Amino acid sequence: xxxxxxxxxxxxxxxxxxxxxxxxxxxxxxxxxxxxxxxxxxxxxxxxxxxxxxxxxxxxxxxxxxxxxxxxxxxxxxxxxxxxxxxxxxxxxxxxxxxxxxxxxxxxxxxxxxxxxxxxxxxxxxxxxxxxxxxxxxxxxxxxxxxxxxxxxxxxxxxxxxxxxxxxxxxxxxxxxxxxxxxxxxxxxxxxxxxxxxxxxxxxxxxxxxxxxxxxxxxxxxxxxxxxxxxxxxxxxxxxxxxxxxxxxxxxxxxxxxxxxxxxxxxxxxxxxxxxxxxxxxxxxxxxxxxxxxxxxxxxxxxxxxxxxxxxxxxxxxxxxxxxxxxxxxxxxxxxxxxxxxxxxxxxxxxxxxxxxxxxxxxxxxxxxxxxxxxxxxxxxxxxxxxxxxxxxxxxxxxxxxxxxxxxxxxxxxxxxxxxxxxxxxxxxxxxxxxxxxxxxxxxxxxxxxxxxxxxxxxxxxxxxxxxxxxxxxxxxxxxxxxxxxxxxxxxxxxxxxxxxxxxxxxxxxxxxxxxxxxxxxxxxxx
Amino acid sequence: xxxxxxxxxxxxxxxxxxxxxxxxxxxxxxxxxxxxxxxxxxxxxxxxxxxxxxxxxxxxxxxxxxxxxxxxxxxxxxxxxxxxxxxxxxxxxxxxxxxxxxxxxxxxxxxxxxxxxxxxxxxxxxxxxxxxxxxxxxxxxxxxxxxxxxxxxxxxxxxxxxxxxxxxxxxxxxxxxxxxxxxxxxxxxxxxxxxxxxxxxxxxxxxxxxxxxxxxxxxxxxxxxxxxxxxxxxxxxxxxxxxxxxxxxxxxxxxxxxxxxxxxxxxxxxxxxxxxxxxxxxxxxxxxxxxxxxxxxxxxxxxxxxxxxxxxxxxxxxxxxxxxxxxxxxxxxxxxxxxxxxxxxxxxxxxxxxxxxxxxx
Numbered sequence: 108x109x110x111x112x113x114x115x116x117x118x119x120x121x122x123x124x125x126x127x128x129x130x131x132x133x134x135x136x137x138x139x140x141x142x143x144x145x146x147x148x149x150x151x152x153x154x155x156x157x158x159x160x161x162x163x164x165x166x167x168x169x170x171x172x173x174x175x176x177x178x179x180x181x182x183x184x185x186x187x188x189x190x191x192x193x194x195x196x197x198x199x200x201x202x203x204x205x206x207x208x209x210x211x212x213x214x215x216x217x218x219x220x221x222x223x224x225x226x227x228x229x230x231x232x233x234x235x236x237x238x239x240x241x242x243x244x245x246x247x248x249x250x251x252x253x254x255x256x257x258x259x260x261x262x263x264x265x266x267x268x269x270x271x272x273x274x275x276x277x278x279x280x281x282x283x284x285x286x287x288x289x290x291x292x293x294x295x296x297x298x299x300x301x302x303x304x305x306x307x308x309x310x311x312x313x314x315x316x317x318x319x320x321x322x323x324x325x326x327x328x329x330x331x332x333x334x335x336x337x338x339x340x341x342x343x344x345x346x347x348x349x350x351x352x353x354x355x356x357x358x359x360x361x362x363x364x365x366x367x368x369x370x371x372x373x374x375x376x377x378x379x380x381x382x383x384x385x386x387x388x389x390x391x392x393x394x395x396x397x398x399x400x401x402x403x404x405x406x407x408x409x410x411x412x413x414x415x416x417x418x419x420x421x422x423x424x425x426x427x428x429x430x431x432x433x434x435x436x437x438x439x440x441x442x443x444x445x446x447x448x449x450x451x452x453x454x455x456x457x458x459x460x461x462x463x464x465x466x467x468x469x470x471x472x473x474x475x476x477x478x479x480x481x482x483x484x485x486x487x488x489x490x491x492x493x494x495x496x497x498x499x500x501x502x503x504x505x506x507x508x509x510x511x512x513x514x515x516x517x518x519x520x521x522x523x524x525x526x527x528x529x530x531x532x533x534x535x536x537x538x539x540x541x542x543x544x545x546x547x548x549x550x551x552x553x554x555x556x557x558x559x560x561x562x563x564x565x566x567x568x569x570x571x572x573x574x575x576x577x578x579x580x581x582x583x584x585x586x587x588x589x590x591x592x593x594x595x596x597x598x599x600x601x602x603x604x605x606x607x608x609x610x611x612x613x614x615x616x617x618x619x620x621x622x623x624x625x626x627x628x629x630x631x632x633x634x
Numbered sequence: 635x636x637x638x639x640x641x642x643x644x645x646x647x648x649x650x651x652x653x654x655x656x657x658x659x660x661x662x663x664x665x666x667x668x669x670x671x672x673x674x675x676x677x678x679x680x681x682x683x684x685x686x687x688x689x690x691x692x693x694x695x696x697x698x699x700x701x702x703x704x705x706x707x708x709x710x711x712x713x714x715x716x717x718x719x720x721x722x723x724x725x726x727x728x729x730x731x732x733x734x735x736x737x738x739x740x741x742x743x744x745x746x747x748x749x750x751x752x753x754x755x756x757x758x759x760x761x762x763x764x765x766x767x768x769x770x771x772x773x774x775x776x777x778x779x780x781x782x783x784x785x786x787x788x789x790x791x792x793x794x795x796x797x798x799x800x801x802x803x804x805x806x807x808x809x810x811x812x813x814x815x816x817x818x819x820x821x822x823x824x825x826x827x828x829x830x831x832x833x834x835x836x837x838x839x840x841x842x843x844x845x846x847x848x849x850x851x852x853x854x855x856x857x858x859x860x861x862x863x864x865x866x867x868x869x870x871x872x873x874x875x876x877x878x879x880x881x882x883x884x885x886x887x888x889x890x891x892x893x894x895x896x897x898x899x900x901x902x903x904x905x906x907x908x909x910x911x912x913x914x915x916x917x918x919x920x921x922x923x924x925x926x927x928x929x930x931x932x933x934x935x936x937x938x939x940x941x942x943x944x945x946x947x948x949x950x951x952x953x954x955x956x957x958x959x960x961x962x963x964x965x966x967x968x969x970x971x972x973x974x975x976x977x978x979x980x981x982x983x984x985x986x987x988x989x990x991x992x993x994x995x
Contacts, residue, residue: 294701
């Protein structure tokens with residue numbers, strides 16, 4: 108039995124799953140101290156299903172906490188920055204192009220150090236260990252408690268970063284260390300940026316993990332907990348304390364994964380209609396399609412994996428306005444105040460939910476309150492709502508072939524007509540808590556990003572090697588071997604290289620290995 | 635024209651447009667130039683007319699694989715060294731820096747070199763766009779030698795190359811680049827003022843800035859693509875400009891042959907007319923065909939931009955489902971002569987077609 112929790116900015120949603128069956132679910136307001144909201148939500152679903160805490164095998168949590176913290180520049184720590192790349196890349200110094208306000212908060216102490224690899228893993232320059240020691244002592248003297256390390260082509264070979272971490276620990280003791288090869292991809296600036304962001308969130312990550320632990324302890328849940336990453340896979344508690352940045356944008360990913368699970372579809376468009384906005388993404392083989400472009404977060408450019416999501420201003424609370432003969436829907440919204448301000452709820456603002464009630468296809472609140480709305484206007488507004496959805500669906504599609512559309516989120520009731528270009532419109536059960544379900548069913552994943560020479564070993568062997576590597580990585584992360592699937596392969600030939608040098612990026616994911624977890628627990632009991 | 639820290643963003647965007655899909659990451663290019671301007675001050679921009687006929691003009695460029703350039707950037711001293719080694723070989727001091735190609739990263743790298751060396755930069759280049767091989771410039775069309783040239787790496791290793799033809803220089807440099815780690819600095823085509831005056835494509839730094847500015851301003855008025863086309867029509871080279879296609883990427887195939895990434899991009903029209911476009915690229919876009927009929931062919935320019943923001947999309951960022959407008963424009967007249975076709979006409983890229991100017995298509 109497992110629990111999925113989604114801690115959003117407004118609501119904390121929780122679901123209790125027994126295998127494939129949803130036993131109970133709830134939506135509670137998010138509390139200023141994150142742990143409190145989690146405790147409330149979990150105690151409610153346990154009580155509703157009459158399940159005791161010791162029956163829970165694991166808890167999966169999705170949270171937007173870290174993204175918001177970085178964007179709002181809250182509690183960011185100053186970071187010691189080490190780049191192992193000299194003599195390369197000097198003309199692109201760290202933190203260049205960061206908004207000044209953020210750079211000031213996190214930046215300051217930068218050490219450029221000799222070392223790094225070539226694109227094919229050859230050593231470009233030996234690691235200057237003495238310079239790492241000097242940096243460690245400098246950071247220590249300045250009282251820095253968190254360090255970011257980025258090495259040239261570390262995504263091909265992470266050894267120098269790992270060696271630097273050893274030296275840092277030896278000279279600085281118990282500090283947070285963020286290594287770029289565990290976070291980003293090829294592209295030193297973007298990978299380094301993500302690593303610095305991660306380092307600046309390190310202290311908060313430990314606090315949040317602690318508050319999760321405490322919340323579960325208060326509930327007498329002894330099962331392990333996991334936090335969902337932005338690619339729809341999980342990381343364990345220890346890992347999230349080290350790599351908070353990997354949770355960025357996990358919210359939309361969880362809704363999409365939840366939608367896939369609830370509908371049983373692997374390839375579809377998912378629209379998560381909330382109170383103010385609708386997030387639309389494309390499911391490919393059960394996972395969200397990834398954005399291939401760089402993503403700015405709080406004004407800082409990064410290249411880590413993010414779901415390709417289009418957000419539009421349509422939601423259950425969207426304001427309806429008449430401008431001459433035209434009717435507009437959104438993007439302004441009453442948001443979470445819908446239950447007070449919407450007409451059918453006794454308020455004074457005309458919203459998209461009121462229109463759906465007036466048009467007769469949604470039953471909520473008091474329909475009498477919208478009985479006098481002019482029919483022409485209602486029809487126009489319904490048209491606009493469906494046109495907005497049709498447009499965004501068409502934008503996300505990759506071919507003209509019709510695809511199924513899965514609607515989730517509280518606002519999914521707004522849509523009651525077929526959307527052009529879709530084969531089917533599905534509103535699965537438990538659609539309003541798809542995000543928490545997505546967290547609950549998340550898999551353990553792994554990724555590799557390496558350059559291979561097809562001329563040397565052939566395409567098939569290179570693929571086989573890469574798949575084997577990524578599978579082992581997934582097993583090491585806690586996935587059950589038999590369930591591991593390769594979920595994405597990106598093959599990019601490198602120009603200006605004689606035939607067949609290819610950059611392969613492969614992702615794998617598999618189910619969480621409960622058995623092994625149990626065995627480990629048993630061993631630890633004996634020990 | 636004046637180069638400033640601030641206008642490098644518009645400039646790099648315009649250069650990405652002129653990169654016609656290739657030319658490397660304009661973002662890295664912009665940062666390299668901005669960092670040099672911050673440290674050394676902005677270089678002065680001069681026109682070719684201001685040069686003495688025998689003034690020593692040196693080019694500065696990066697050559698390598700785009701993902702490697704994204705990781706390695708450059709050192710700074712490596713480009714200085716390429717120029718200095720070539721000065722040594724020729725026994726002459728450089729008096730000005732000339733960009734060899736205006737498309738992509740190689741538009742901003744010479745700005746960095748000029749800033750570092752305290753030299754003026756010439757408002758011109760050798761193609762008014764981007765091309766994948768060293769010999770594909772006007773200078774080689776009109777008989778200027780690509781060599782002596784110098785290649786350097788971030789360890790400050792350097793190689794002096796003297797070759798009998800520009801095409802063979804290209805082959806040698808490619809072999810060196812692989813050994814040096816696929817990202818090298820290069821100073822080739824040492825020229826004198828008269829050659830620049832006679833054979834360069836003039837005013838292209840200003841044009842790149844103009845294109846980038848038009849796109850940015852278009853975003854504030856709400857129609858960047860129209861604004862961009864409007865601007866192109868006022869330029870001396872890109873004046874035959876039109877939107878070739880408004881569609882969605884439906885398929886993307888890539889293969890690597892002879893060290894080049896050859897790709898096919900298929901698009902469907904968004905207006906539901908069923909029209910289809912195929913674009914073939916080899917680093918840069920080479921030919922655009924609608925339902926099999928040629929709409930634009932190299933050396934005329936084919937550029938793909940986001941249909942709403944007019945942001946130029948390089949081939950490495952092309953992907954299924956993107957909604958793009960394809961823009962075709964004429965190349966500079968000096969790029970469209972029969973002699974030019976012998977160096978970078980369609981057949982030089984393995985296309986079985988003759989060049990037809992866009993205005994006749």
